[in-house]
Structures are given as structure tokens and as C-alpha cells.
Amino acid sequence: MNTMRHQLSSQRFLKGAVFSLYQLAKISQKLGSVSSSRSLHSVAHISSTYFSDYSQIGGGERYVTSLAEAMANYVDTVLISFGPTRKSLKQGKLRLEVYPASGAVTNPTSYGFLQELINVDLVHCHQYRKSVTNLAIATSAALRKPVFVTDHGGGGSKISDAIPLSKLLNGFLLVSDFSAKSLPSTKTSKVIYGGVSNKFIAEETYREKDKRILFVGRLLPHKGVNYLIEAIDENVQLDIVGRAYDEQYFALLQELSKGKKVKFVTSANDSEIVETYQGALVTILPSVYVDVNSNQHVAPELLGLVLLESMACGTPVICTDVGGMPEIVEDGVTGFVVPPNDPTALRERINWLVNNPEAALQMGQRARERVIEKFTWDSVAKRCLEAYRQSA
CATH class of the missing domain: 3.40.50.2000 (Glycogen Phosphorylase B;)
Structure with a gap:
């Protein structure tokens, strides 16, 4: 009870301080x-x-x-x-x-x-x-x-x-x-x-890509990773790199992964992440407005820095038509944009890239050029x- 009273008192003091400063600022604005x-x-x-x-x-x-x-x-x-x-x-x-x-x-x-x-x-x-x-x-x-x-x-x-x-x-x-x-x-x-930082664009990346799908990010429901796991075929390798902040959601992802080639990497340093980007066929960010628990997220991805990091490493991307992500991914040129909450649409684009590795490599190079031009x-x-x- 005392803790709650202290919190309420602190909040009232904060609001009072901000309001007093606001009033001073309004007076200051009148000076010009x-x-x-x-x-x-x-x-x-x-x-x-x-x-x-x-x-x-x-x-x-x-x-x-x-x-x-x-x-x-x-x-x-x-x-x-x-x-x-x-x-x-x-x-x-x-x-x-x-x-x-x-x-x-x-x-x-x-x-x-x-x-x-x-x-x-x-x-x-x-x-x-x-x-x-x-x-x-x-x-x-x-x-x-x-x-x-x-x-x-x-x-x-x-x-x-x-x-x-x-x-x-x-x-x-x-x-x-x-x-x-x-x-x-x-x-x-x-x-x-x-x-993106220089470590992602420091070296040329014309290496042949593995037929490996990549997700990098925090493992939270609004990231839509469950739809990505549903989308991959049993013979496709999916690497999921990121810390699990929601134990219940992480347990769901592990359950969905049974019988599929899914590897969870919950800790990776910067050099390992760069190498992982460079070797992947495609990086996917399948974020959603409405997650698997039916919770709504008004702004799940304001930009999507993971996409830029992958593009800088010469790896094309797939994102959902969510938030600011379509502003940096040119559909059909540097990657693909698909509807959210749609494993079928994801699967179609993943399989196209798996079956067209040369086209995927060209997409990755165009993506890298776009980052160097605009997103350093x-x-x-x-x-x-x-x-x-x-x-x-």
C-alpha cells in the first residue's frame, strides 16, 4: 500500500513539474x-x-x-x-x-x-x-x-x-x-x-546463398514468427535468431516447430549475426497488427531495421504489408511484400526464392545497393x- 501511495505521489509530482515547465515555456515562446x-x-x-x-x-x-x-x-x-x-x-x-x-x-x-x-x-x-x-x-x-x-x-x-x-x-x-x-x-x-552500421556493409557479399530462411528479432507475438513457422515446408531450414521475452509465446513457437527444420539461436554476437545474414537465402520479418492471441498492435513495425541490415549484407527480404516496412522494401526488386497473418502467401514467396537462387542473389545485390545509397x-x-x- 505504501509503495502504491509513493508511486501515485511521484506521478502527481511529475505531472505538476511538467505542467509548470510547460507554462514557463509558453511564456518563453511569447518572447519569440x-x-x-x-x-x-x-x-x-x-x-x-x-x-x-x-x-x-x-x-x-x-x-x-x-x-x-x-x-x-x-x-x-x-x-x-x-x-x-x-x-x-x-x-x-x-x-x-x-x-x-x-x-x-x-x-x-x-x-x-x-x-x-x-x-x-x-x-x-x-x-x-x-x-x-x-x-x-x-x-x-x-x-x-x-x-x-x-x-x-x-x-x-x-x-x-x-x-x-x-x-x-x-x-x-x-x-x-x-x-x-x-x-x-x-x-x-x-x-x-x-x-545500418558499417559492419553490415564493410565487405562485398557475392557469396552463394544457403537455402536457409532467417528471422532476426525479439520473440514477441507481434513479430508473427508463428506464421513463418507454419509457412515453411518440412525440408526448408529456418533459423530464428533472437531472445525470448515471452515464455508462453516461445513455448508455442517450439511446439509449432516439431517435425520441421527449425533452429532457435537465443544469443549471437554482432559478427555472428552479420555472417548469418550473409549466408541466408532470405530474411523474413512477418510482423502483424493482430497477433496469435488476438491482441491488436497499432504500430508493430515503424520501420524494420532488421530488413535494412539484411539488405546491406546482400540478402533479399520478405516483409508483411505492415507499418513502415513497405517503404523500404521494393516489392519484386529488393524482396517481397506479403499480407500479414498469411502463411500461404509467405510459403509461395519462400518457395519461389528457393527454386530461383540466381534471382534471389540478384535481388540481394539490388537491396545492398539501395542501402548504400540511402540507408547508412x-x-x-x-x-x-x-x-x-x-x-x-
Whole structure:
């Protein structure tokens, strides 16, 4: 009971703090608009993800770190995140500051990090509906700092629904056109997409592919892996690479795999994942809006970084017509787009690639060329910096 009272008290204090800062920001706005086109020397990226063993690290979390590392080559960049203890680290040119936080791991609350915002020119928050983002938006605007948000899906805080914090933003920088659907409208929204790190594109990949199907990602119901297992024939090898975060769902996948050539790899380092991508015939991301448990997911895949990683390694992809994935997969050119929750459609495309390995290889090379042209992190950082300057 005491714990519940403490949580309610903390939530009320947080909402009061954000509202007070919001009011200050509105007064500050009356002094004149905040321009992001002024001299830009330093940027703070803020990620609500815990830097600890308890984090559910997925594409959204990798996105923040990769973008900040690439941006550090152009301006002084600090990545602010949260964990059990205070830490200051360096990753190449990137400065990483980890602040202690309370509350849920997926939605931490912290106030100490706000001091970092005083000495930067611009603030870029990741994840819109998070407590630290609510605080950062209001504080940045009160300090007359340009502030942007890139959302990667997921909730946690309802404060931004009660207080119109989006009115304080210089803009949303979107990972896809689709991602705009879950966000309030602002005067400025630009799509900057996402990218892949150099380790995926460092070496040419003209090797012959195994007739092996690949899935990489967290094993959660909205990923639709059960439909992929249903789709494969008994003589086709399927490698499923990813951690199981839902024991009940993992048990279902294991049951569906009986009698089929399915291998689960729940732990793999970066070099192993690159090699796995390179050797696969095709990588498949079969995400769904309605999962096997009949639960609905409004934004199961805002972009699909796994697809870009595979394409960078010269391996074609199959994705479902879900979220932002069709924006990066050119159907029939770099891979295929199929309806969600449809094992038959998946099976047809898988078997076509199995029976046409040369065509699969050509698709993979076109996919790699597309990534190198548009989806490196350096390209994303440049698009992001340009959006900062344009969104006055």
C-alpha cells in the first residue's frame, strides 16, 4: 500500500513539474520563436531506455545509439540515458551520460539529467510518450532550446495526452511516413528513416546463398514468427535468431516447430549475426497488427531495421504489408511484400526464392545497393542535421 501511495505521489509530482515547465515555456515562446537554424555546435540525444541487463534492446534502442554516434562526427554530441547508477562513458567521439532513475524500466523517471540541457544548442528526444521526454521537451522549450522528437513506438506516459507538449516542438523527425499516424500533428514533420552500421556493409557479399530462411528479432507475438513457422515446408531450414521475452509465446513457437527444420539461436554476437545474414537465402520479418492471441498492435513495425541490415549484407527480404516496412522494401526488386497473418502467401514467396537462387542473389545485390545509397547512418545523420536547420 505504501509503495502504491509513493508511486501515485511521484506521478502527481511529475505531472505538476511538467505542467509548470510547460507554462514557463509558453511564456518563453511569447518572447519569440525558437530557431534551430542558428549556429549549431552541440546536440543532446535523450533515450529513455535503461543501459542495463534488464533492457529489451530492439531496433528503436539501437537506432538512438547509432544515430548519435554518426552525428558525433559532425557536431559535439551527447547521448543521455538511464540506468541503476550514474556513469560517464565515451564511445569514439560520442559522450554517453547515464543517470539514475526511478519507476518502470520501460518508462524511467529522472530529474538530474536536465542539467545536461543547459549547455547544448539543440535537444533531440527519442520516444514521445515517456516521462523523461515529457520533462525534456518542457525544459528545453523553457530554456529556448530547439527540441525535436523521433518516436519508435510504445507508450508509458499519458502526460503528453493531457498537456499539449507537441506545441512546444520544432518538429517530429520520423523513422517512416507510417510513424506519423500515431503522433499529434505539428507544423513540421520530416522523414529521416533509419540506417545500418558499417559492419553490415564493410565487405562485398557475392557469396552463394544457403537455402536457409532467417528471422532476426525479439520473440514477441507481434513479430508473427508463428506464421513463418507454419509457412515453411518440412525440408526448408529456418533459423530464428533472437531472445525470448515471452515464455508462453516461445513455448508455442517450439511446439509449432516439431517435425520441421527449425533452429532457435537465443544469443549471437554482432559478427555472428552479420555472417548469418550473409549466408541466408532470405530474411523474413512477418510482423502483424493482430497477433496469435488476438491482441491488436497499432504500430508493430515503424520501420524494420532488421530488413535494412539484411539488405546491406546482400540478402533479399520478405516483409508483411505492415507499418513502415513497405517503404523500404521494393516489392519484386529488393524482396517481397506479403499480407500479414498469411502463411500461404509467405510459403509461395519462400518457395519461389528457393527454386530461383540466381534471382534471389540478384535481388540481394539490388537491396545492398539501395542501402548504400540511402540507408547508412551517415546519410541519416546528414538528413537529421539538415532537418534541424530547416525547421526554424
